Amino acid sequence: MRRLFRxxxxxxxxxxxxxxPSLGLILLLGLPLLALVWRxxxxxxxxNALSPTSLTALKLSxxxxxxxxxxxxxxxxxxxxxxARWKFRGxxxxxxxxxxxxxxxxxxxxxxxxxxxxxxxxFGAWLNSIGITLPFTTVAVVMAQTFVSAPLFVGAAREGFxxxxxxxxxxxxxxxxxxxxxxxxxxxxxxxRAFLAGLILTWTRALGEFGATILFxxxxxxxxxxxxLAIYLGFETNLGVAIALSVxxxxxxxxxLGLMRxxxxxxxxxxxxx
Amino acid sequence: xxxxxxxxxxxxxxxxASCGPAATATPAPTAVPPTATMVxxxxxxxxxTATPAPRTLTVFAAASLTGSFTEIGKDFEAANPGVTxxxxxxxxxxxxxxxxxxxxxxxxxSANHTYMDNLVTAxxxxxxxxxxxxxxVLEVILxxxxxxxxxxxxxxxxxxxxxxxxxxSVPAGTYSxxxxxxxxxxxxxxxxxxxxxxxxxxxxxxxxxxxVAKVQLGEGDAGIVYVTDAIAAPxxxxxxxxxxxxxxAKYPIAALTKAPQPDLASAFVAYVLSADGxxxxxxxxxxxxxx
Numbered sequence: 001m002r003r004l005f006r007x008x009x010x011x012x013x014x015x016x017x018x019x020x021p022s023l024g025l026i027l028l029l030g031l032p033l034l035a036l037v038w039r040x041x042x043x044x045x046x047x048n049a050l051s052p053t054s055l056t057a058l059k060l061s062x063x064x065x066x067x068x069x070x071x072x073x074x075x076x077x078x079x080x081x082x083x084a085r086w087k088f089r090g091x092x093x094x095x096x097x098x099x100x101x102x103x104x105x106x107x108x109x110x111x112x113x114x115x116x117x118x119x120x121x122x123f124g125a126w127l128n129s130i131g132i133t134l135p136f137t138t139v140a141v142v143m144a145q146t147f148v149s150a151p152l153f154v155g156a157a158r159e160g161f162x163x164x165x166x167x168x169x170x171x172x173x174x175x176x177x178x179x180x181x182x183x184x185x186x187x188x189x190x191x192x193r194a195f196l197a198g199l200i201l202t203w204t205r206a207l208g209e210f211g212a213t214i215l216f217x218x219x220x221x222x223x224x225x226x227x228x229l230a231i232y233l234g235f236e237t238n239l240g241v242a243i244a245l246s247v248x249x250x251x252x253x254x255x256x257l258g259l260m261r262x263x264x265x266x267x268x269x270x271x272x273x274x
Numbered sequence: 275x276x277x278x279x280x281x282x283x284x285x286x287x288x289x290x291a292s293c294g295p296a297a298t299a300t301p302a303p304t305a306v307p308p309t310a311t312m313v314x315x316x317x318x319x320x321x322x323t324a325t326p327a328p329r330t331l332t333v334f335a336a337a338s339l340t341g342s343f344t345e346i347g348k349d350f351e352a353a354n355p356g357v358t359x360x361x362x363x364x365x366x367x368x369x370x371x372x373x374x375x376x377x378x379x380x381x382x383x384s385a386n387h388t389y390m391d392n393l394v395t396a397x398x399x400x401x402x403x404x405x406x407x408x409x410x411v412l413e414v415i416l417x418x419x420x421x422x423x424x425x426x427x428x429x430x431x432x433x434x435x436x437x438x439x440x441x442x443s444v445p446a447g448t449y450s451x452x453x454x455x456x457x458x459x460x461x462x463x464x465x466x467x468x469x470x471x472x473x474x475x476x477x478x479x480x481x482x483x484x485x486v487a488k489v490q491l492g493e494g495d496a497g498i499v500y501v502t503d504a505i506a507a508p509x510x511x512x513x514x515x516x517x518x519x520x521x522x523a524k525y526p527i528a529a530l531t532k533a534p535q536p537d538l539a540s541a542f543v544a545y546v547l548s549a550d551g552x553x554x555x556x557x558x559x560x561x562x563x564x565x
Contacts, residue, residue: 119436120417120492135493136436136476218477218488219441232480233441239371 033250040247048244056222057230058248064141064226065206071142072150072202077195080154081183084161101151109147110215117143117216140217141224148212149205153198160194161187200260204253326356331538332378334362334369336385336525337481338410338446338499341506342558343383349554350545357538365444365481373398373530380539383527383546385410385500386445390526397531404526407546408560410500411520412449414513415489422495427513428463430496431470438485438494441478446485449521450498456519486510505559525560 048054083095101109117124117134124134134140164187172182188195210228217224219233227249234242331350335343340363347359362369362379370389373379374396382399384390393399416424422435430437440447454468476494479485485497486507496513500523504512527546529539545551552562 114491114493118491118493119421135488214480214484218438219479220475220477224477233443 036243036246036250040243042240044240045244045247048238048241049248051241053221053230053234054227054241054245054248057225057227057245058252060138060141060222060225061207061227061249062252064138064145065203067142068145068149068206069153069199069203071146072153073195073199076150076154076198077157077188080157081161081187083154083158098151098154101148102155104148106144106148106209106211107215110144110212113140113144113147113212113216135216136218136220136224138217138223141213141226144212144216145206145209148209149202152201152205153195156194156198156201157191160191160198163194164190196260200257203256203260207249207253207256328356328358329535329538330358330360331380331535331542332360332362333381333383333542334364334373334377334379335381335383336366336369336445337363337483338385338502339363339383339525340483342502342555342560345558346546346551346554349550350542353545354538354541359542363483365440367443367445368480378532378534379530380533380535381527381529381542383407383525384445385523385525386448387524387526389445390528393528393530399528400531404528405543405547406524406563407527407552408525408555408562410502410523410525410560411517412446412453412498412515412523413501413504414515415486415497415499415504415507416495416511416513417489417492418509418511419492420511421492424496424513427457427515427519430474431463431467433470433474435474436476436493436495437471437474438477438479438488438497439475440482440485440498441480444479444481445523446482446498446500447478449523452521453498453515453519456521460519502559 079098083091083098114121114135116122117127117140119125119128119133119135127134134143168186168190169182172186177185208228209226210232213224213226214229214232219225219229225233227245231242231245231249234240234245333343333347340361343361343363347361350359351357362372362377366384366386366389369379369382370384370392373382373393382390382393387404390399390404394401394404414424414427414430416422422429422432424430424432424435429435439450442448442451451468454471457463458465458468477488479488482499482503485494485499486503488494489497490507490510498515504510527543529536529543533539546555556562
C-alpha cells in the first residue's frame with residue numbers, strides 16, 4: 001500500500017496511468033464476489049450449503065470435472081505434441097478446430113453436441129441403434145465439459161512444448177533416443193509448468209460449465225445437475241441456496257487454484273534446480 | 275506500441291460484444307427519455323406527422339407467452355409510432371427474481387399467481403392491479419415419430435421411457451406434478467402412478483421451451499407442456515389430459531410500480547386485455563378471460 005502511494009506521489013513517474021484503469025477492473029471483479037460472500041454470511045449458510053441438493057451437486061461436479069481433466073490430459077497431451085512439433089498438411093485447420101470451442105458460446109457447444117450425439121442426431125442415431133444413448137447421462141456432462149475446456153489444456157500444453165529448445169531434442173535423437181523417449185523423458189518434464197497451467201484452466205472451466213451441460217445433458221439431481229445448474233435453479237426458487245452454492249463453488253475454485261499454484265511452484269523448483 | 279493499441283481495441287471489442295445481449299435483456303439505460311420536451315420550440319410549426327421521440331417498452335413475460343406476445347408487441351408498436359417493445363421471455367420464476375433484484379421492466383406477465391404475488395409483496399406491483407388475461411391447460415407432447423409408441427396417459431408409466439418435465443420451480447413443472455397427483459388418485463391409474471412416471475424423468479428443464487425443444491428433437495419420448503406450446507409446434511403429436519385431471523393455469527399481468535415508462539406499461543396491459551389483444555391470445559391457443 002505504501003509503495004502504491006509512493007508511486008503516486010512521484011511526479012515524473014505517472015503511476016496513476018496504471019493504477020486508475022486497473023482499479024476499475026479490480027472493483028468490477030472484486031465487488032460482486034465480495035457482495036456474494038457478504039450476503040452468504042448468516043445463520044442459514046450451513047443449512048443451505050449442506051443441504052442434500054447442494055452436496056449432491058458438489059459431488060457430481062467434482063467427479064465430472066476430474067474426469068474431464070483426466071480425459072483432457074490423456075487425449076490433449078499427444079495432440080498438443082503433434083501441434084507443437086509435427087509439420088503436416090491441414091495443420092492450420094486442425095489448430096482452428098482446437099481453438100474454436102474456446103471462443104464459441106457454450107450454448108452453441110451444447111446444441112452441436114445434441115445435434116451430433118443426440119438420440120436422433122447425425123451420429124447419435126447410429127450409436128442409439130447399437131444401444132448407446134448419450135443425452136441426459138453423466139457421460140454427456142463430461143462430454144460437454146471436455147468440449148468446452150479441453151482445448152484450454154491443449155493450448156497451454158502446445159505452448160509449453162513449443163517453448164522447448166529444439167536443440168535439446170536433437171541432441172537426444174542424436175544420442176539414439178526415439179520420438180517416444182524424447183517425449184516421455186525430455187518434452188513432458190520440461191513442459192510440466194505449462195501442463196499445470198492448462199490443468200488449472202481446464203479444471204476450473206469444467207467446474208463452471210453450464211450452457212452446454214443444460215442443453216446436452218439436461219438437469220437431473222445426482223446424474224446431470226452440476227453445481228452451476230443447481231445454482232441456476234436455486235436462483236429461481238431460493239436465493240439463499242443459490243448464494244450458498246455459489247460461495248461453495250468459489251471456495252472450491254480458490255482451493256483448486258491455490259493447490260495448482262503450489263504444485264506449479266514446486267515443479268519449477270524440480271525442473272530448474274539452481 | 276502498435277501491439278498495445280491493437281490490444282486495447284480488441285479489449286474494447288470484447289467489452290462491446292459482451293454488453294450486447296445483456297442490454298437487450300435489461301435495456302434500462304437504453305430506454306431513451308422523451309427528448310422532445312428538451313428540444314427548444316422552433317418558429318416553424320411542427321407538422322402533425324412528425325415522429326415522436328423513440329421510446330422503449332420492456333415486457334418480462336413467461337416463456338409460454340413467447341409467440342403470442344411477440345405478435346402483440348408488433349401490433350402495439352404499429353399502434354404507437356416511435357415505441358419499441360422489447361421482451362424478455364424466460365421461466366416466470368427467473369423473471370420475478372430478476373425484477374426483485376432490480377431489473378428495469380415495465381410490465382410483468384406470469385404463468386402463475388405465485389410469482390406475481392411475490393412482486394406484490396415486494397411492493398413492485400400495486401396491490402389489486404394484477405389482472406388475469408388468459409388461462410391455459412396442459413398436454414402431453416410426443417416427438418413426431420413417437421419412438422416409444424405412446425398412446426394413452428397410462429403409457430407414461432412404462433419403464434425405460436425418457437420423460438422431460440419442467441423443474442418444480444417453473445409454473446408448468448408445478449402444474450405437471452399436480453396433474454400426476456390428480457391421476458394417481460384415480461383407480462385406473464393407481465396410487466403409484468406418479469412415482470412410476472417420475473422414475474422416467476430424464477431431465478427437469480428450466481422452462482417450457484427446453485421441454486418442447488428436447489421432445490421435438492426426439493431426445494425425449496414425451497413431455498408435459500401447455501396446450502399453447504403444442505399448438506406452436508404443430509409437428510408434435512399430443513395426448514390430451516382430460517379436464518377432470520388437468521390444471522387450469524391462470525396468467526396474471528400487471529404494470530410495475532417502478533416502470534421506467536409507466537404510461538406505456540399501462541397502455542400495453544390495456545392492449546392485452548382489449549378485444550384485439552384477446553383475439554391474438556385466442557389465436558395462439560389460450561383461453562381468453564373475457565369471451
